[in-house]
Amino acid sequence: MLLPVAALVAIIFVAMGLPQTFNASVEATTLEGAKQTIALGPVASQEAIKQLGTNGGGFFNTNAAHPFENPTALSNYLNIFAMLSLSTALLYTFGQLVGNRRQGWAFIAVTFAFLIMGVGVVYWAEAAGNPILTALGLDPALGNMEGKEVRFGQAMTALYAVVTTGLSDGGVNGMHGSFTGLGGLVPMFLIQLGEVLPGGVGSGLYGMVVFAVLAVFVAGLMVGRTPELLGKKIESREMKYAMFAVLVLPAAILGFTAVSAVLPSAVASVGTPGPHGLSEILYAFTSAAGNNGSAFGGLTGNTPWYNTTLGVAMLLGRFAYAVPVLAIAGSIAAKTRVPASKGTFPTDTPLFVGLLIGIILILGGLQFFPALALGPIIEHFAMLSGQTF
């Protein structure tokens, strides 16, 4: 599936103006008569598979902000569509495989509720701009354009940023580190939730299932039965593994961030002092543990300390999470399916969608709120009160 779709998307990308050649570069003469070397390559095909496979690694260093990777608004949408297509389809497949398509749709509803909320917040924060710059005489109608491509503006950048962090893509079309406080908080928080919205191709969906297990366990008791998900009882063994999985991200992200925050050599890598610097460290470990790949530019990550710890965070975030999830799957698969009745807790209704959104938001928020408060949230309030760092 991936290969033919990638070929198709690559051809469309070529039609949109993305280069597809084996030539490494082309020489051009500028208007001033100077010689310029413009890097080229098989960009269209790379771009197609990067997004469809939610890998996110760009052909150029500036990723999808580069005009050859992402030349137009239309190619921007195709980028986003390619990211979401297969990973969303997998949610539907999940419903199909468990014999309840409504379950798949419920997960899709949760995903898109989050993405729409996220895009809303980022766009609002970025479009509102920076009051400090407004005070200096800048037109507030322009909003915050720092780190954004003029051809995309706030709306398309917000959409890209939210989708790329909602799932484990990590490609960017703008610099997340240059967003406003709240604008930067959203992508960071989405990764911290485990990139379950909708999860990447290959891994990610299981994070949503773990959240569903937790939601069902807490709320399922409220209907007076021991909890069930998809007709399988959630008992102490599943709970043990689920809690183990949930522990991995805060342990890796907060643990390494806290150590880096007090380690003088690690703090020296920070590009911007003040809370933004903390955000840079936090985002680095968040992105690594989530295997996202996007970054809050500014942090000099290529040091022995960061290379090692980020690597370990990556390892933990992927494998320490996947192992307990596989254990849950094994344990659940061995159980007899309990037939549903009116007393069964429904997991494919709008009520459950709302509940799952609440659980993800509260559980995720509770874990990371203190760290976020000291980084992007302070930045936001400081900006409002006219203070910069």
Next chain:
Amino acid sequence: MSTKPLAPRLIDPTILLPATKAAFVKLDPRQLVRNPVIFVTEVVAAMVTLFFVRDLVSAGGSPLFSGQIAAWLWFTVLFATFAEAVAEGRGKAQADFLRRTKSELTAHRLLSPEGRETKEIAASMLKVGDVVLVEAGELIPGDGEVVEGVASVNESAITGESAPVIREAGGDRSAVTGGTQVLSDWIKVRITTAPGSTFVDRMIALIEGAQRQKTPNEIALSILLSGLTLIFLIAVVTLWGLAGYSATVLSVTVLAALLVTLIPTTIGGLLSAIGIAGMDRLVRFNVIATSGRAVEAAGDVDTLLLDKTGTITFGNRMASDFLPVPGVTETELADAALLASLADETPEGRSIVALATGEFGRPVPAAQMDAVVPFAAETRLSGVDHAGRRLRKGAVDAVLKFAGLSDDKVVAEFRQAVDRIARTGGTPLAVADGPRLLGVIHLKDIVKPGIKERFAALRSMGIRTVMVTGDNPITAAAIASEAGVDDFLAEATPEDKLAYIRKEQAGGRLIAMCGDGTNDAPALAQADVGVAMQTGTQAAREAANMVDLDSSPTKLIEIVEIGKQLLMTRGSLTTFSIANDVAKYFAIIPALFVATYPALGALNVMGLASPQSAILSAVIFNALIIVALIPLALKGVTYRPVGAAALLRRNLLVYGLGGLVLPFLGIKLIDVIVSTLVLV
């Protein structure tokens, strides 16, 4: 007359005073380690106490602040142990009442089971297999089985029912319970349970701490709570590093305060109280469970196997309709049947009188009967002679013979009515006035009033009801459709029951059933929730995991509701506990960092007076909410049989949304008090 203890009041000094003492005893870390959340709270409280002492002796600290935080952290632990102690106290009060009946008993142990020579020993010294002689006026020293003799026994101490029951050797009425009194005659009882493991003892052990084991769902929930505790431990410990980056030094006291308010102390503190209260509620319904697991399973039950007789129907056949032959009015037939039955004291006779005077509104004739013909096995009819009329009612062929009618002379309508009644499982009674045939009385097994509504309620809870009966399939189907059960098992043998339970369980369903006979024992043991009747045999009671002291078969429905209530209370308080954390963050996080980043004051949405009063208020709220919720934990969340979706909606609104909003108000209120009193 009932000797059942009433539900203890919530504020009862005889329970609260010992509970307060027990709350301190339970602070023992070796005991508390079973409850990870509260154990962590205790460790943290001890740590803050050390810092309080340091603040006292060294200058620069704030002993007033750390002292109060330490005190409230200790209160948090104490309130949690107190909740458990109160629940135990209430349970014990119930159990003590049962135990009182069996203490200080002496037994007359037979030297040889055949003889009458006895030796007096203390009841507690009895061993399994000992045979004791119990005579009129004596208390039975232990649970056992009658091996010889017949006696009437007063079991009111256990059942609250004052009417004596007959206990005799052999058959289904041979089981006796320790502590009950023999009223007449004598019996020899073989002791089947060693003292210390009788039902009452087992139940006391379940309520008191020593033997209480966590149920599977309790374990799973404890894992969730421990996991959350770990997550918050990570969040709080790393906060120290993150604050260090921002050049803020956080004291151990405030970090401890943050940790304890975040970890789920509310549900952690009330969890065991909820479990004990569930057992206690069961006892108040006069049901003794032999494991906490069974109570939990009751909430999950998918199918109820109910015996027809006594549960769904009254058991004896009652008149339900008068079907006259052509030329006779219904009133005429009703009057005749009424007259013929006035002197009939059998349940059938009385039900005919009740039907005629009740539904048909016929007056009771005061006239003197000329002669009363009682029912006899040979004639198979009964009736009266009255004012020259010879009214008889009885088996159809007997009445036809009395009227001198041969089969072919009977009108077709009569024949059809008789056939119809027989087909639906009823019994036709013919009525004749001398040679004149009047009609038929329809006698049938009457379904208990209100039972259909209860089954409908069960169905909306998602529970199927299955009627088990020895009747033929036709009769069974008729009653099943009238009672509104989902399925029935006709001509059921004990093997059929067992096979049915196995089949349902293989499909992933949980089954509850009740039974009393020895032949029920295998099915009772196989069922997930097996309720034996107190009047049942020893075998049945051993096989079951609950014993109903009232021997009321409809009790199953209440047991299921108690199980559901237990699980609901757990879930609701867990949700409440987690939702509470949001407000606590908004109280504490700005308080911690507002000195470094004044802009963060914007997060102080509650407008709390000062950072220190904000932290103290959050800790106080966190402690007080445990006490405030003890009554709810003991009473349980109200259960309504409305189906899962509606229940979830309601509980999410009350405990989820309520849990989000309430602490904002509570912390603000406490902050106003704290800052007014200038405590910090």
